[in-house]
Amino acid sequence: MLKKVYGSAVFGIEATTITVEVNIAKGIGYHLVGLPDNAIKESNYRIAAALQNNEYKIPGKKLTINMAPADLRKEGSSYDLTLAIGILAASDQIKSENLEKYVIMGELSLDGSLQPIRGVLPIAIKAREEGFKGFILPKQNAKEAAVVNNLEVYGVENIKQVINFFDKGEPLEQTIIDTRAEFLNNLAFPEFDFSDVKGQESIKRCMEIAAAGGHNVILIGPPGSGKTMLAKRLPSILPPLTLQEALETTKIHSVVGNTKHKSGLISERPFRNPHHTISDVALVGGGSYPQPGEISLAHNGVLFLDELPEFKRSVLEVMRQPLEDREVTISRARFTITYPSSFMLVASMNPSPSGFFNDPNSPMGASAMEMHRYMGKISGPLLDRIDIHIEVTPVPFEKLSEERKGETSETIRKRVIKAREVQIERFKDSEILHSNAQMNTKQIRKHCKLDKEALNLLKNAMERLGLSARAYDRILKVARTIADLGNEPNILPDHIAEAIQYRSLDREGWLG
Template structure:
């Protein structure tokens, strides 16, 4: 007897429906085909124990299971439940008249309990697209899948519940989530607030500009100046995620199993801070069977690289293309996957190995040659892709001891959001450009026009600082953002001057 049940495989951030065909014939043997990996090949042991502990068994017959399409590699243990239910229906141990209306996924424990799976959200999206009535999966992932409207989602604890549902019609509890209500309920502010930062008014201004235009930023300063503190508070002033951004972000985190059980939709912008020992594959994604890396997990959020020169040079260099294209493509012999990676890069670094400027009063100093050698660990092309370079100086005692609270993240966020709304309106015709940092050459010519005096100012800066064409574009983009924060349509000299001063690393002798 031949029966078909349905599961799903995730490639990149999209899912593909897998048809599991179970054929039972006279003879003996258990044959699993269709490019399964080792985790799936071992499933017959888990299935046998789970069925036996729930009053069923794998009969002593010839069972052939094909996972179609057969030329597509299947990975992971989440097909256990799919295979187990298929075997029970094909061997007439349970009724399965409606089994083709449901997509079934989940890893089995030996007692029949279900373990959480990865990729529930993209699988649910695909199930709805292909017209499935419902999706049966582990209870831990039910909220995540229930984000998708128009699909009945049933979270289950044990295989016995699924058996009773198909065999005797015992109802399963449907997980229902009002996606919009859930999303807006969780739009609270992160625990870190800019009011905690003493002094550093110019750096706060710089971070506000970066947040308003989505610009990459690097903070350079001695230890204890507040670089990490400022970076951790950047997400608190970024505009709230739109529902579309939240769905995109949740889908990526779902693929790697990072969505928390009690939260369906991610409402907070991600903030990722990998250690400097990270490999290039872990940063950009990949592996023999590709998975998203840190830059994709930072999509629509912030990637913070603390102590930038401590990262391996080859690790930093692989970020060049994703920083420009805002997506990363990983190619293998048989397939290619693309992960979105539209993130804000925030980096911090000391100006020298000792951590201090060339200051005779510092506890440890470094020579100009040592400083230059240390800074040269960061390549010019990578620095070109960072829009804003800012020096962070230590906070004097008077400001540290001042008990008055600074401006809160809520107040800064209002100005940032107002500037982003201007940009959203400006780029409403474009599908790929949403804020100033994403502008291409066409939009630069259209929205960053300069008068004669401003053009002369920029020309002088370009010649004196020996800036590249890419740095020219970055200055214009930052100028456009400064003008947007002021609500001004035309870029003037003051906007341009402020943007030019945020190119510290381009200035010869900037360390003094």
């Protein structure tokens, strides 16, 4: 007898429905086809034990299972429950009238209990698109799937519950979530706050500008000057995630099984801080069975690269295309996967290997040659994609010992949100533009027009400070953001003057 049960496979961050066809015929044997990986091939041992411990069994006949479409690679242990229910239905051990209405997924333990699986949110979205009535899955994943409306989601703890649901009509408890209400209730304010930072008012201003325009930023300063502390507090002044952004972000984290939150949706902007020993595959994504990398996990959030020159040059170079296109494409012989990667890059570095170049108060100096060699680890094209360069100086004792707290992140965030609203209105006719940092040359010419005084100031600055040509567009974009923060429709000379300060690494003679 032939029966069909439905599961799903995730490729990139999109799901594809998998039809599991189970056929029982005369003879003996167990044949699983349709490009399953080793985890799926081993499932017959888990299924046999789980059924036996719940008073059912795999029939002693010729069992052929096909996972269609047969030319797509299937991986992972999440098909255990799908295969088990298909075997029981094909062998007439349970009724099968309603099987075609449900997507069934879950990893089985030997006692029949269910373990959580990955990629639940994309699977639920696909199930709703294809008209399935419900989704049966492990209870630990139920809230994540219930984010999708117009789909019945049943979280179960044991295969026995699923068997009784189909065979005896025993009801399962449906997981229901008001997605919008839950999301708004769980919009927690980030743990780190700018009020904890003593002094560094100019750097705080720089971070505010970066947040307001979505600009990439690099912090240059000696150890202990507060670079990491400032970077960790950047998410606290970014605008809160929208519901759409939260869904996009949760889909990516769902694929890697990183969705441990109460509401089922990620409610805070991601902050990813990979170690400098990371490989290029781990950073951008990939592998034999491609998975999202750190730059995709930072989508709609912040990617912080501490001690930038310590990263391997090959690792940094693979970031150039994602920084420009805000997505990363991974190609294999059989398929191509695209992951979104719209993130803010925040990098930090010491000005020299010792960290104390040109510091007269430090005994650990560095020569100009050592510094050139150290800075040479970062390529020009990568620096070209970083709008703001800022030098961070150590905080004096008088500032550290002050009891008065600085401006809170909540106050700064209000100004950032107002500036972002101006940009949303400016780019309302574009589907891909959301912030000033995303403008290309054509859009810069349209939205960053200068009067004669501002133009002369920029010209003189580029000539006298030796600013490179690549700094020109970056200064205009940053100046546009500074104007937005001041609610100014036009870019004024003051805005240009401030933006010029944020191009330290482009100045001739910066290396001493």
